[in-house]
Amino acid sequence: MNWAEFFSMGGRGFYVWGSFGVFALAIVIEVVLLRQRVRRAAAGSGEGQS
């Protein structure tokens, strides 16, 4: 199997990669947002504000 064939997914590439791509993107977004929240929380607790 070559790579072009792999990415075409038997002509269903849009549906397969649209699923896996958005899935991966969602996880990246969640991790980024979570890191921001952790930083904000750390800054807040360090200064003793609520």
Add this chain to the structure above:
Amino acid sequence: MNLYKYAAPATFYPLAASLWPWFAGIAAVLAMAGLYMGFFVAPTDFQQGEVYRVIFIHVPAAWMGMFIYLVMAGYGVMALAFNTRLSAMMMQALAPTGAMFTALALWTGALWGKPTWGTYWVWDARMTSTLILLFLYIGFMALNNAIEDRRRADKASALLAIVGSINIPIIYFSVKWWNTLHQGMSVSPTSESKMASIMLWAMLTMTLACWMYSIAVALVRVRAIIAEREAGADWLQGSKL
């Protein structure tokens, strides 16, 4: 070892910090293995061709969406029954991840439905009840944000989590109870699997990866929540996130 000790935010905070990297690491390894099995080992489906490979994320996402809600409801019961702060915090820590998986189940299902059923969406029982689950998650988070008083917000959202969990068996059994476009159960605890075993293994590996990921994310998020809520507490001063 006294497990109850870890129900206190002050002791759970450092424990969560030491645990989450392990869960994240295991999640990454399992995801690699699952994707390898799903794309390179599992054969082309004789009916659906290649597009069936969406199953390797669709089913795990749907399971996680339902399972996380049940765990949330479980923490809700604990929060109401024992008034434990950490249970309420865990509830809040799980909701965004559960909502994400539910949204992904709907998204991947739509993209899978188009080439196999000819439509992205129909209002059948399985899909409609899953959409309701997403709304329950969103409602849960909105309710929590809308109430100023922390204890009242926790109580109200715990109640919503518990009442909303009635939807989970409805989703799970919808394909049996109603005539749905969505297919029936390929995997169930009571009957032999209708899938080829390598496909099943790839799917279960991905499910376990999502499970480990959810635990890691929930542990990190609950630390942020503890820091937000206990800001100014003596024990938190000097400890690093």
